[in-house]
Amino acid sequence: MTFVADSGRYERLPYRRCGRSGLRLPAISLGLWHNFGDDRPLDVQRAILRRAFDLGVTHFDLANNYGPPYGSAETNFGRIMREDLAPYRDELIISTKAGYDMWPGPYGEWGSRKYLLASLDQSLRRMGVDYVDIFYSHRFDPETPLEETMGALDRAVRSGKALYAGISSYSPERTAEAAAILREMGTPLLIHQPSYSMLNRWIEGGLLDTLDRVGAGCIAFSPLAQGMLTGKYLDGVPEGSRASKGTSLSTGLLTEDNLRHVRTLNEIAGARGQSLAQMALAWSLRDGRVTSALIGASSVAQLEENLAALDRLDFTPDELAAIDRDAVEAGINIWAASSAG
Helix, strand or coil: CCCCCCCCHHHCCCEEECCCCCCEEECEEEECCCCCCCCCCHHHHHHHHHHHHHCCCCEEECCCCCCCCCCHHHHHHHHHHHHHHHHHHHHCEEEEEECCCCCCCCCCCCCCHHHHHHHHHHHHHHHCCCCEEEEEECCCCCCCCHHHHHHHHHHHHHCCCEEEEEEECCCHHHHHHHHHHHHHHCCCEEEEECECECCECHHHHCHHHHHHHHCCEEEEECCCHHHCCCCCCCCCCCCCCHHHHCCCCCHHHCCHHHHHHHHHHHHHHHHHCCCHHHHHHHHHCCCCCCCEEEECCCCHHHHHHHHHHHHCCCCCHHHHHHHHHHCCCCCCCCCHHHHCC
16 A cells, blocks of 8 residues: 555654754654664564654664664665655655674775775665765774765765765764864764763763764764663563673673662653653753654554653753762663774
């Protein structure tokens, strides 16, 4: 059946301006890091993407190696794009990235001009689109001159294969350098995508100030701390969860000390009339310098529950103070090495 988008799709979500650009993003965007590879049924992926757009989610975030296998998330998204969302292309923000390992050999990862531009071409073919709205350097490369990496982003924009340039998991210092290089080239830095959650607060130590100063937006990934802030680990490790599979969340992080903090945060959320995940998302958006929070979704129901976080974004000073006592570093920032570069 031909997909026809809900006519009221722009009446549900708030949209925030991305830094000092002309672009606005939904306060919650959908990331395809998990649940959109070949290990998940395509009809479930289709249902999630359709429902997200119907609810006002216009931004879909990918990377070259999302899957499994690598590339499959872009391929699957491309099929759904072609069959369902193509009439709405100008209403969508599609982003992808390159920086982590994608293919064998010395040209298949990091930040060289060769890798980034070859990867972008491959991503466009997999998705079947002429351009992406945002192309990211997925991580800082300590062995490639920053001028080369930023030059590749500038080239992507000037070629028309991307509309905007972004970076992910760069330190405040490298972010400032990257923004200055891009500004000289005439391609402003649009956005930074860092990990950020109540259990991983590193961006408060200078990155948000830097982004504000250079005029770039911020889109937080893993705002639910790789699942620790969903509530699913309050009473153990459920079968089929990320921790049970040892993917982006190790069972070694589910210490009694960490879980004690999570349980207290869950109580605060309950008193607010929210689930823990909803409060965690609302909290990640409390600073106006955070443009959007990226969520994943394994089902339409999970998508809808997380988007409901936007129904209650306000916090009292007492609530924020209570949250601060238990919103502590939990050792979950597996991207810290890149951000320290």
